[in-house]
Amino acid sequence: MGDFFSKVYEVVKQIPPGRVTSYGAIAKYLGTAGSARMVGWAMNASHSHNRFVPAHRVVNRSGLLTGKNHFDAPNAMKELLENEGIKVKGDQIVNFKNHFWDPAKELGMD
DNA sequence: AAGCTGACTATGG
């Protein structure tokens, strides 16, 4: 299912700056709801992708920066988000719901 | 080859 990875990258790359989404939302958009872990796994393999993948815009459903530990630096994810105007308290995105970007909704699936 | 792991989520108490 290498296509799944590419699909994930395509969606993640379409996330607008200053917005974030969840693994589950992406999984659901791709029709693989329940396999949110695979989205996270795709992120883990994102370094293999030719283009840059804004994995920092993908967090868990609570808006928690669960993947920060997988970045080059533990604070890289937080800094990238704050650089886009997103407030981050510890590992938690402030006003997460306001920044949430649902691919299924925004990409014309409403 | 068989089992374990994990950047998750939904559900029940």
Next chain:
DNA sequence: GCCATAGCCAGCT
């Protein structure tokens, strides 16, 4: 809202 469990499935050992 928090804690415990269970489903999920591709990749790694």
